[in-house]
Amino acid sequence: MSTSTQADVNITKYLSANKERFMNELFDLLRIPSVSADSKFKADVQRTAEFLKEKLIAAGADKVEVCPTAGHPIVYGEKMVDPSWPTILVYGHYDVQPADPYELWNSPPFEPVIKDGKIYARGACDDKGQMYMHVKAFEALMANDSLSCNVKFMIEGEEEIGSDNLEIFVKNNKEKLKADMVLISDTSIISNETPSITVGLRGLSYLEVEVTGPNRDLHSGAYGGAVANPINVLCQMIASLHDENNRITIPGFYEKVQEMTEAYRKQLNESPFNLDEYKKELDIADVRGEKGYTTLERTGIRPTLDVNGIWGGYTGEGAKTVLPSKAFAKISMRLVPDQDNKEITELFTKHFKAIAPKSVKVEVRPHHGGQPAVVPTDSVEYRAASLAFEEAWGKTPVPTRDGGSIPIVSLFQKELGLNSVLLGFGLDTDAIHSPNENFGVFNFYKGIETIILFHKHYAACKK
Amino acid sequence: MSTSTQADVNITKYLSANKERFMNELFDLLRIPSVSADSKFKADVQRTAEFLKEKLIAAGADKVEVCPTAGHPIVYGEKMVDPSWPTILVYGHYDVQPADPYELWNSPPFEPVIKDGKIYARGACDDKGQMYMHVKAFEALMANDSLSCNVKFMIEGEEEIGSDNLEIFVKNNKEKLKADMVLISDTSIISNETPSITVGLRGLSYLEVEVTGPNRDLHSGAYGGAVANPINVLCQMIASLHDENNRITIPGFYEKVQEMTEAYRKQLNESPFNLDEYKKELDIADVRGEKGYTTLERTGIRPTLDVNGIWGGYTGEGAKTVLPSKAFAKISMRLVPDQDNKEITELFTKHFKAIAPKSVKVEVRPHHGGQPAVVPTDSVEYRAASLAFEEAWGKTPVPTRDGGSIPIVSLFQKELGLNSVLLGFGLDTDAIHSPNENFGVFNFYKGIETIILFHKHYAACKK
Numbered sequence: 061m062s063t064s065t066q067a068d069v070n071i072t073k074y075l076s077a078n079k080e081r082f083m084n085e086l087f088d089l090l091r092i093p094s095v096s097a098d099s100k101f102k103a104d105v106q107r108t109a110e111f112l113k114e115k116l117i118a119a120g121a122d123k124v125e126v127c128p129t130a131g132h133p134i135v136y137g138e139k140m141v142d143p144s145w146p147t148i149l150v151y152g153h154y155d156v157q158p159a160d161p162y163e164l165w166n167s168p169p170f171e172p173v174i175k176d177g178k179i180y181a182r183g184a185c186d187d188k189g190q191m192y193m194h195v196k197a198f199e200a201l202m203a204n205d206s207l208s209c210n211v212k213f214m215i216e217g218e219e220e221i222g223s224d225n226l227e228i229f230v231k232n233n234k235e236k237l238k239a240d241m242v243l244i245s246d247t248s249i250i251s252n253e254t255p256s257i258t259v260g261l262r263g264l265s266y267l268e269v270e271v272t273g274p275n276r277d278l279h280s281g282a283y284g285g286a287v288a289n290p291i292n293v294l295c296q297m298i299a300s301l302h303d304e305n306n307r308i309t310i311p312g313f314y315e316k317v318q319e320m321t322e323a324y325r326k327q328l329n330e331s332p333f334n335l336d337e338y339k340k341e342l343d344i345a346d347v348r349g350e351k352g353y354t355t356l357e358r359t360g361i362r363p364t365l366d367v368n369g370i371w372g373g374y375t376g377e378g379a380k381t382v383l384p385s386k387a388f389a390k391i392s393m394r395l396v397p398d399q400d401n402k403e404i405t406e407l408f409t410k411h412f413k414a415i416a417p418k419s420v421k422v423e424v425r426p427h428h429g430g431q432p433a434v435v436p437t438d439s440v441e442y443r444a445a446s447l448a449f450e451e452a453w454g455k456t457p458v459p460t461r462d463g464g465s466i467p468i469v470s471l472f473q474k475e476l477g478l479n480s481v482l483l484g485f486g487l488d489t490d491a492i493h494s495p496n497e498n499f500g501v502f503n504f505y506k507g508i509e510t511i512i513l514f515h516k517h518y519a520a521c522k523k
Numbered sequence: 524m525s526t527s528t529q530a531d532v533n534i535t536k537y538l539s540a541n542k543e544r545f546m547n548e549l550f551d552l553l554r555i556p557s558v559s560a561d562s563k564f565k566a567d568v569q570r571t572a573e574f575l576k577e578k579l580i581a582a583g584a585d586k587v588e589v590c591p592t593a594g595h596p597i598v599y600g601e602k603m604v605d606p607s608w609p610t611i612l613v614y615g616h617y618d619v620q621p622a623d624p625y626e627l628w629n630s631p632p633f634e635p636v637i638k639d640g641k642i643y644a645r646g647a648c649d650d651k652g653q654m655y656m657h658v659k660a661f662e663a664l665m666a667n668d669s670l671s672c673n674v675k676f677m678i679e680g681e682e683e684i685g686s687d688n689l690e691i692f693v694k695n696n697k698e699k700l701k702a703d704m705v706l707i708s709d710t711s712i713i714s715n716e717t718p719s720i721t722v723g724l725r726g727l728s729y730l731e732v733e734v735t736g737p738n739r740d741l742h743s744g745a746y747g748g749a750v751a752n753p754i755n756v757l758c759q760m761i762a763s764l765h766d767e768n769n770r771i772t773i774p775g776f777y778e779k780v781q782e783m784t785e786a787y788r789k790q791l792n793e794s795p796f797n798l799d800e801y802k803k804e805l806d807i808a809d810v811r812g813e814k815g816y817t818t819l820e821r822t823g824i825r826p827t828l829d830v831n832g833i834w835g836g837y838t839g840e841g842a843k844t845v846l847p848s849k850a851f852a853k854i855s856m857r858l859v860p861d862q863d864n865k866e867i868t869e870l871f872t873k874h875f876k877a878i879a880p881k882s883v884k885v886e887v888r889p890h891h892g893g894q895p896a897v898v899p900t901d902s903v904e905y906r907a908a909s910l911a912f913e914e915a916w917g918k919t920p921v922p923t924r925d926g927g928s929i930p931i932v933s934l935f936q937k938e939l940g941l942n943s944v945l946l947g948f949g950l951d952t953d954a955i956h957s958p959n960e961n962f963g964v965f966n967f968y969k970g971i972e973t974i975i976l977f978h979k980h981y982a983a984c985k986k
Contacts, residue, residue, distance in 0.1 A: 097841030158843055164739075221841055248745075262744060266842045275806035277627075277957040281725060282711070282925070284857050285827030286818045288811035291852075292761065292830050299762035302755070343738035348751035348882040355749045364748030367755050368845050369836035374853060378560030378684055379729045379890040380621055381855055382831050382956050389754075390837060392844055394747050419811040427842040462745070493845050494740040 067206045071512060074200050079505065082196050083179075085115065086504070089154075089188050090172040090181040096132055096155035096221045105217050108154045109133045112195070112215055119199035121213065129225035132217030136236075139202070140210045146522040147210040148515065149239035149478065150198075151468060152191025152246065153219030156183035157493045164495035178498040185499035186492035190245035190485060191215060193504060197511035206512075208519035212239055219246075222266075222428025223467055230475050240522070241441045242472045243514065245507065247462050247484025252502065254332050255453045257445055258482040260360065260461030261469055263395030263432035265405045266368075269412060270423040271297070271387045277373075278383040288419035290387040291372045297415055297422075298389065301365055305351035308365050308393075310411045316398045320361050328361065329354055331458055341489070360461035364394045390427070401429035401467075430467020433480075441481045444518035448483075451517075452510040483507075483514060530669045534975060537663050542968065545659050546642075548578065549967070552617075552651050553635040553644040559595055559618035559684045568680050571617045572596045575658070575678055582662035584676065592688035595680030599699075602665070603673045609985040610673040611978065612702035612941065613661075614931060615654025615709065616682030619646035620956045627958035641961040648962035649955035653708035653948060654678060656967060660974035669975075671982035675702055682709075685729075685891025686930055693938050703985070704904045705935045706977065708970060710925050710947025715965065717795050718916045720908055721945040723823060723924030724932055726858030726895035728868045729831075732875060733886040734760070734850045743846040751882035753850040754835045760878055760885075761852060764828055768814035771828050771856075773874045779861045783824050791824065792817055794921055804952070823924035827857045853890070864892035864930075893930020896943075904944045907981035911946075914980075915973040946970075946977060 094108040095101040109126045112135045116124045121137035132155060140147070159169035159182045167173050172181035179189065194213070201207045214237065216226045230237060247258040273290035274283070303309050320328070333356055339347065349358035358364070372387030374380035393408065395401055409424040416422040436442065437459050449457040462482070469480045485507035491497045557571040558564040572589045575598045579587045584600035595618060603610070622632035622645045630636050635644035642652065657676070664670045677700065679689045693700060710721040736753035737746070766772050783791070796819055802810065812821040821827070835850030837843035856871065858864055872887040879885040899905065900922050912920040925945070932943045948970035954960045 097843065098839065157845075158837065158839060158841075160837075160839065161740075220843075264744075264844070266844070268842075273807065276954060276959075277624075278805075279956040280827075280829045280831055280855060281727075281857055282822065282951060282955075283805075284822070284829045284855075285825055286810055286812045286821040287805060287807065288809075289829045291833050292765070292828075293811075295758040295761040295830065295833075296765075298755065298758040302759075342741075342746075342750060344736065344750065344882055346751075346881040347749055348756075348880060349749045358749040359745065359747070362748055364743075365755075366743045366747045366752045366846055367758065367836065368743055368843060368847075369838045370754050370758075370850065371834045371838040373830065373832035374621065374623075375832045375834040375851075376561065376621055376623065378621075379731075379853060379855070380560065380683075380831060380956065381727070381729070382620075383829055384831075387833065388838075390842065392743060392747075392842070394744055417811060418809040419807055488745060491739060492745075493742040493843065496739075 067204060070204045071200050071206060074204055075505070075508065086179070086189060086192050087172045089192060090183055091170055093159070093170045094155050094183070094217065095158050096218050097158055105132045105155060109135050109217060112154055115195055116213060119195055120202035121198070127229065129229060131225045134217070134226060134229050135215040136213060138212040139207065141207055142210065145208065145210050146518060147212060147239040148518065149212045149214060149237060149242045150194045151242050151244045152194060152215045153187045153217065154191060154215055155217040155220050156186070156188065157220050161495060166496055174501060177501050179501060179504065180496060180498045182497050184497050185486045185490040186497065187219065187246045189499040189504055190507065193245060193507040193511055194243070197508045200508070201512060201515060207515070209515050212237065224428065226468065227471055230471060234476060237476055239478060242478050242480040243483060244466065244469070244480050245483050245485060245511070246466055247482045248486040248488055248490070249484065250332055250458060250460065251487065252500070254458060255449045255455055256458040256460045257442070257449070258462040258484060259435045259437055259459045261433045261466050262363070263399060263401045263430050264392060264467065265395060265401045265408065265429045266390070266392040266427040267405065267408060268425045268427055269389050269391060272385060272421040273419065274383070274385055277385050280381045280383040283383050287383060288417060289383050290420055291384060293417060293420050294372065294387040294389060297412065298367060300415060306348065307350055308363065310407050312407050313363070313404065316400065317363060318397045325357060328356055328461065331356060331460055361396055363396050363399060365391065367391050395432045397432045397434055399432060401431055405429060431470035433469040433473065435480060435482060439479055440521045441479050441518065444514055444521045445481045445483055447517040448510050448513035451513050452506060483511065485510070530667060533667045534663050534669060537667055538968070538971065549642070549652060549655050550635045552655060553646055554633055556633045557618050557646070557680065558621050559681050560621055568595045568618060572598050572680060575617055578658055579676060582658055583665035584661070590692065592692060594688045597680070597689060597692050598678040599676060601675040602670065604670055605673065608671065608673050609981060610675060610702040611981065612675045612677060612700060612705045613657045614705050614707045615657060615678045616650045616680065617654060617678055618680040618683050619649070619651065620683050624958060629959055637964060640964050642964060642967065643959060643961045645960050647960050648949045648953040649960065650682065650709045652962040652967055653970065656708060656970040656974055660971045663971070663975060664978060670978070672978050675700065685893070687891065689931065690934055693934060697939060700939055702941060705941050705943040706946060707929065707932070707943050708946050708948060708974070709929055710945045711949035711951055711953070712947065713795055713921060713923065714950065715963070717921060718912045718918055719921040719923045720905065720912070721925040721947060722898045722900055722922045724896045724929050725826070726862060726864045726893050727855060727930065728858060728864045728871065728892045729853070729855040729890040730868065730871060731888045731890060732852050732854060735848060735884040736882065737846070737848055740848050741846040743844045746846050750846060751880060752846050753883055754847060756880060756883050757835065757850040757852060760875065761830060763878060769812055770814070771826065773870050775870050776826070776867065779863065780826060781860045788820060791819055791924065794819060794923055824859055826859050826862060829855055831855050858895045860895045860897055862895060864894055868892060894933035896932040896936065898932070898943060898945060902942055903984045904942050904981065907977055907984045908944045908946055910980040911973050911976035914976050915969060946974065948973070
């Protein structure tokens with residue numbers, strides 16, 4: 061570990077002196093319901109972008125702007141001190157998942173509160189809390205004249221809906237986004253006792269399917285048994301997408317899946333994981349997944365297919381004997397290297413239409429997707445991240461594979477030729493995308509520290 | 524056919540003189556949203572009962588009362604002219620199905636309009652329109668001093684939710700309900716060219732199922748593939764309820780099903796039915812049902828299992844990558860003689876819990892049910908109905924089996940020892956239980972005529 065300099069001491073003082081203000085600012089950010097998926101929050105999403113613009117300017121960033129897109133805006137800002145310094149492109153997103161079902165929240169999703177050392181609010185972890193750590197780390201470095209890398213910020217408002225316009229923005233602004241690496245905090249660590257760095261991300265193919273039976277809702281007594289019920293048919297079609305070993309039955313689905321070496325699987329399964337605690341924490345009697353793989357492998361190195369939503373017929377109070385005209389489902393597949401999300405989307409669409417009985421009509425509408433990505437562990441970026449964790453947490457972080465998807469990572473590799481470091485500080489218990497999402501107060505402050513140290517070590521490693 | 528008397532002529536005059544008023548009254552009745560399944564319409568249901576009370580009194584009924592129950596009230600009224608006359612117990616229901624999805628209605632469900640000779644409104648046919656024909660037929664007979672049978676009215680407000688309180692009412696009022704037969708208009712005829720009388724009804728078992736996976740909504744990236752998704756599991760469980768021949772797989776389900784004789788099936792299949800027109804009218808490329816049976820058999824003499832509603836996960840705008848905690852479905856089974864609805868409900872519950880994987884929890888909540896019933900065609904009641912059709916429609920009606928359920932029919936057989944005559948005037952195209960429910964203006968007026976003639980013929984047949 062590096063010995064701490066006067067600058068380090070000053071920064072430590074600055075952080076503790078401004079602790080409360082940092083938290084208050086995060087609360088203000090969390091109070092704005094920036095739900096990108098739902099158009100009725102459009103003005104709030106815009107407001108969130110403006111909020112970030114102000115904070116970046118206050119922290120000392122130059123050329124700060126709210127860049128309009130065909131959808132929600134992208135916030136950009138930079139501090140180019142010395143062309144000879146390495147440049148870090150910080151990526152994050154200020155949009156959040158829808159908060160429903162509201163009734164399952166113990167406190168309103170957009171009225172942040174701290175309970176038992178955790179900040180409860182939609183976006184507390186994903187990604188407002190984690191993204192804002194970078195803004196505050198930057199502020200602290202600027203205030204103490206301790207910047208050692210040039211910094212660029214690119215914070216989008218459409219990560220939860222597929223980052224379509226970010227892709228266009230990146231393609232159109234390659235010069236402006238020139239950097240040496242991308243720094244992202246939108247992932248988790250194993251635990252506060254066992255810090256880790258995500259080196260693998262699953263890709264995503266998300267679709268919506270619509271099954272139509274008769275041209276109108278029918279009386280299930282008069283027609284039941286003679287006319288195809290689109291709900292029954294949809295259930296049969298969805299059920300057929302997995303075999304008895306929970307393998308996905310779409311022809312060609314596994315064709316490009318990288319089979320991991322025994323050595324790699326052994327290493328992966330050595331990460332601290334307790335199946336009994338996992339089941340207890342989720343209140344499930346058993347786990348369920350692809351035969352022949354452990355839970356860590358199922359979420360880390362294997363692709364999946366999940367129904368994220370389903371609806372059809374009468375879902376109100378009481379009973380209605382209807383044979384509905386239509387049934388719908390939202391289905392997503394998590395992908396691993398080297399599956400291609402566009403190709404998988406096509407395979408799904410082709411297969412799903414092929415298995416539809418003649419008695420129904422089927423439509424498949426792709427929502428969004430992302431490519432799987434793997435981050436090299438033998439890079440300067442990874443080493444700097446590892447050193448930052450060691451200094452801040454006193455432990456060498458474990459490299460892990462995360463089941464989630466950050467499509468942007470492969471986009472940066474492809475369009476900008478940049479490696480990303482996934483310097484995440486969340487926990488699996490943060491309930492992101494769920495009611496009562498939360499983020500540890502400890503993790504928020506520790507994250508800021510670690511990011512500051514990353515800047516220092518990255519500059520040193522690049523020398 | 525009987526020659527028409529002066530009384531017949533007077534009644535005919537009376538009907539045409541009061542045509543418009545009858546329709547206006549029906550419109551007033553249809554404007555009250557008496558949705559029994561949804562508690563927010565409770566006051567409207569009560570208002571509908573009061574409306575009927577007034578109309579029965581105005582028509583000349585005695586002892587008219589709105590009888591409170593544990594749920595929605597039952598309207599009773601009677602006219603006992605001569606103890607030596609046969610007594611007809613008229614049964615009907617003034618409650619309606621929920622009207623949603625509202626957006627699929629071409630005109631508001633509770634603002635009746637006449638278009639192309641049809642009355643469009645929720646309840647226009649089922650059963651306000653058909654029930655009210657009896658009130659007007661009674662009025663016409665009274666006004667022209669032409670009653671030939673004693674009449675009792677029992678009109679309930681819970682038919683669409685299982686008639687639970689009617690069952691109690693019937694058991695507690697056997698003396699009051701003493702009669703020679705029950706007359707019900709809540710079924711359909713084959714077409715206006717081919718009148719028919721329903722002689723078979725399917726029973727019903729209606730349940731709601733709840734499948735619970737993890738104790739909270741999860742991120743499908745972090746947990747997908749490792750934790751059972753309750754929607755996927757529910758789909759698999761529902762799919763497994765039918766085999767490749769579309770036979771229901773619940774053990775014991777078919778045990779008590781009466782296999783019909785070849786002769787009976789032959790007769791049933793002789794009813795006018797055009798499969799191509801049927802498919803064209805529903806805009807389906809093919810029908811779908813139990814292997815080895817025709818469409819008329821599938822809806823008439825075979826039991827079925829349909830999902831009437833399903834929901835779980837994120838069903839809003841856009842995409843949410845959630846692995847939900849719960850998934851739900853409303854499932855109903857249509858039953859045929861001699862299946863017992865309580866027994867079938869138990870068989871379903873036992874089986875559905877048995878097929879649940881260890882990774883989920885399952886709850887099954889029975890909603891309501893009804894017994895299948897068959898009406899004898901060799902009875903005085905059936906003969907009178909047949910004669911009434913012959914005189915009013917100039918054609919001998921065809922005996923048919925209806926897929927729907929009127930649980931009350933078997934209740935009357937069991938509790939009151941009375942046969943029912945299902946003197947229905949609806950059409951399969953009336954879209955009952957669906958958006959744009961309608962009832963033919965012709966059928967409304969023709970039905971009143973036919974009911975009046977039924978009274979006359981029944982009195983004569985009983986002599």
